[in-house]
Amino acid sequence: MDTKQIVLSSRPKGIPQLIDFRFELTELANLKDEEVLLKPIYFSVDPYMRGRMNDAKSYIHAFQIDKPIEGNALATVIESRSEKFKPGDIVMGMMPWKEMLIVSDKELIKVDSKQEPISYYLSILGMTGLTAYIGLMHICKPLAGETVVVSGAGGAVGLVVGQIAKIQGCRVIGITGSDDKVKLLVEKFGFDEAINYKTTTYMSNAIGTVCTDGVDIYFDNVGGEISDAVMNNLNYQARIAVCGQISMYNSTVVPVGPRLEPILLSKSATMRGFLVNNFRSEFPDGIDYLTNRVKEGKLDYSETIFQGFGQLPNAFLGLFSGENFGKMIVKV
């Protein structure tokens, strides 16, 4: 049987372009023992995948030229030679960008098909929610009454961070890239204030104006000049979780900024980078927390869903121009 796949045709220089992807037909091999034939339902596209397009050593291996891109996905089991899964099961795992695919049962976990919407397993009840929960609760340890600033606030992770911080009794300021997102963050998701970084000339002053008591916690999803501006407003013993640096993922030169050590020293601040996968022991508690808050109606969520397998490259590129509010997902 032939199926469509999307491969990396060239390594992007700067912002990825459609030409860096190629659609092609490929033949599916025969199903072997302990393998399943899957039909994807949803693919997640994520900023970290940009790093995998470079030929560089990192915490996860690089995509190979002329080989399919891969990402987290939900799929239906169509045929099974595995004892773990039967046809009709819904499974989650890393999957190549193919319309039909065969994978080893070791790479997959079964999910509850009754979860509504099921795409939440790729967003608030999956890695995205866990990243927000672990970064905020385990790294930043928020206390009621503290001021929390979140960059990338209208994105998949930021939207959850801001709401958990509100549940913890904090004052929450979001930084995001459009007036519509500002409005949604404040009016629908309970942020106290939000700043559109694209229309604000002096970010440091703008943050100082809304954070009248200074910044106790900074959850950093973007890095670069936005983060420099937040750092100017830190309080004594501030905590900074370095979650993502999307503003630099397409840099073609080594980004240079102000020296942060004097601020960290004089404010006795703690800055810590983290990778969610290094906190696996915390996942069960995190999933419990997120599932319960969603059920109680205390955590709301948003997904931007592109329709059709062919939209995968566009959805991925849209992450860098801010086309998503909440999690960016493609419905196959």
Ligand code: NDP
């Ligand atoms: P998002 O859903 O936030 O998608 C990207 C968003 O970033 C866009 O919508 C856009 O929103 C914003 N953005 C894009 N380019 C820039 C830029 N140059 N400057 C400022 N903002 C920009 O992604 P996620 O929520 O999934 O991830 C957020 C960050 O966390 C990413 O950097 C990601 O790599 C990282 N991450 C880290 C993990 C970890 O384990 N440490 C795990 C998961 C994610 P806007 O309209 O605001 O510009």
